[in-house]
Every structure is written in C-alpha cells, then in structure tokens.
Amino acid sequence: MIVADFPKYLQGVLDRAGDEARLDGSAAVEAQHLLLAIAADPASGAAVGALAAAGLDRAAIRAALDREFIHSLQAVGVSPATFDLPPATPDPHRRPQPGASFQLTLERTIKSAAGATPQPAHLLLGILQADVGTVPRALALTGVDRAKLAAHVQRTLHQPTSRS
Amino acid sequence: MSDDVLPRDPGDALASVAALRRLADQLEDAAVEQAMRAGWGWPRVAEALGVTRQAVHKKHFKRLVAAGVTLRRR
Numbered sequence: 001m002i003v004a005d006f007p008k009y010l011q012g013v014l015d016r017a018g019d020e021a022r023l024d025g026s027a028a029v030e031a032q033h034l035l036l037a038i039a040a041d042p043a044s045g046a047a048v049g050a051l052a053a054a055g056l057d058r059a060a061i062r063a064a065l066d067r068e069f070i071h072s073l074q075a076v077g078v079s080p081a082t083f084d085l086p087p088a089t090p091d092p093h094r095r096p097q098p099g100a101s102f103q104l105t106l107e108r109t110i111k112s113a114a115g116a117t118p119q120p121a122h123l124l125l126g127i128l129q130a131d132v133g134t135v136p137r138a139l140a141l142t143g144v145d146r147a148k149l150a151a152h153v154q155r156t157l158h159q160p161t162s163r164s
Numbered sequence: 165m166s167d168d169v170l171p172r173d174p175g176d177a178l179a180s181v182a183a184l185r186r187l188a189d190q191l192e193d194a195a196v197e198q199a200m201r202a203g204w205g206w207p208r209v210a211e212a213l214g215v216t217r218q219a220v221h222k223k224h225f226k227r228l229v230a231a232g233v234t235l236r237r238r
Contacts, residue, residue: 025190072183075176080187088193089231132175134182 006118013037013044013123021096025088028099031127032065032134038127044120046156051124054149060142068138101133121153128153196224197233205236 014029016037021029038044039051040058051057056064073080109118109126128150130136139146192213199209210217228235 025193026186027189068179069183069186072176072179073187076180076184078184078187080190083187083191083194085191085194085198088190088197089227091227091230093226093230132178134179137175137179 009041009043009120010118010123013041013120016041017102018096022090022092022094025090026096026099027094029096029102030099030134031101031105031130032061032138033096034102034105034123035127035135036061036065038120038124041120044124046159047120047124047153050121050149050153050156053152054144055142056139056144056149061138064138064142064144065134067141068134071141072137101130101135104130119157121157124153125150193224193227196220197228197231200224200228200233200235203236 013034014037017029017033020033020036021027024033026033036058038047039056039061042048051061070080105123105126107126108129109123112122112125112129113119127135128146136146139149196209196213199212206217206221210220213220225235
C-alpha cells in the first residue's frame with residue numbers, strides 16, 4: 001500500500017502518538033508511542049499487517065510496554081505497586097514534546113526511505129531498527145523476533161504496487 | 165545496595181534508570197496533587213521536594229487547575 005500523502009499520514013500518527021504519551025503520563029512522545037499509534041491507525045496499511053502477523057495489535061503492544069516497565073523496575077528491586085498513592089489526574093492540556101527516541105526514529109525513517117517518499121512501513125522500520133531502549137526490550141520480553149519482523153516489514157515495501 | 169541487586173547487563177541497568185525516572189515522574193504528579201488537595205502551599209511542596217517554588221509551580225500549576233484542585237497562594 002502506497003500512501004500518497006505521507007506528511008498527512010505522519011501528522012495523524014503524531015497526533016495519536018501525542019495522545020498515547022498523555023495517557024501514559026509521559027512528558028515526551030517516544031518511539032513506543034509512535035509504535036502504538038501506527039498499530040492503531042488503519043492508514044498504516046501493510047505496517048499494521050506485519051505487526052498483526054507477529055501478534056502485535058495496539059493492546060498487545062501496550063501490554064508488552066507495561067511488562068517492560070515492571071520488569072525494569074524489578075531489576076533494581078522496585079515494585080510500582082508498593083506506592084499506593086491515588087494516581088494523578090491526567091492533564092488534558094499537556095502537549096508532550098518529541099523525545100530523544102522519537103527523533104532517532106525519524107532520522108532512521110528518512111534513512112530507510114533512501115531518498116524516496118517515506119511510507120508507513122519506513123516509519124515502522126525506523127522504530128524496529130533501535131537495538132536498545134524501551135521498544136526492543138518490550139518486544140523481546142514478549143518473544144517477538146525483532147529482526148524477523150523488520151525483514152517482514154521490509155518485504156512489504158518491495159511488493160509490486162500500482163502507484164496512483 | 166548489594167551487588168546481587170545490581171543488574172549485570174548494561175542494557176538492563178540503563179533501562180532500570182529510565183523506568184525509575186518514569187516512576188518518579190508519576191509519583192511526583194500524584195504526590196504533589198495529594199499535597200495540594202490537602203491544603204499545602206507551593207513553598208512547602210517545593211521545599212519538601214527539594215526544588216524551587218518556580219520549578220514546582222511551572223510544572224504542576226496548569227494541571228492542578230485543570231484537575232479542579234483548590235490552590236493556596238502561599
């Protein structure tokens with residue numbers, strides 16, 4: 001699937017990723033929020049299909065991220081359940097800013113597209129190319145083979161399509 | 165902290181730092197809201213957190229107003 005208007009697609013994903021960051025109580029939009037947004041956006045086309053084939057819909061990714069958070073805290077002997085404060089009221093006006101992993105993702109997306117107009121699959125590749133950080137750890141904990149998934153995503157880009 | 169508790173893999177250790185920062189942010193939001201609902205003023209919350217009054221005000225004022233918390237001026 002070729003997205004004719006990538007900037008428009010990207011804007012939609014960024015808006016959705018901002019919502020995911022807000023839901024997360026995160027001050028920054030990070031690669032994991034982009035991944036959630038791609039998975040939830042039907043306009044992502046083949047990228048959604050590749051994720052689904054690996055068992056990754058939005059809910060599964062969210063669960064994997066929560067698991068990674070708990071796992072990383074447990075590694076230093078901390079359990080988030082120990083703190084029984086009522087959770088803070090989410091701020092409806094907070095506008096999370098792009099974080100470091102978000103910027104790296106965009107750089108990798110542009111590099112993946114190699115001069116061509118990026119497609120949703122390039123954006124997903126930009127996320128999957130990170131070797132360290134929250135996303136690769138969450139995927140590894142879920143038993144997803146990141147290299148295999150990336151190869152699948154890459155193949156969707158080479159399938160013959162009719163350009164409009 | 166004993167050596168047994170420290171993760172051996174650098175990636176694990178760095179991920180723990182990232183997760184602790186996130187947890188600290190969540191706790192700060194929750195604890196500041198709880199204190200302000202209990203009638204604490206900005207200077208007291210700031211001193212308890214170990215940050216300046218300006219910093220705590222800038223970070224939390226709008227959120228607490230949106231949450232409908234009655235804020236004390238001092």
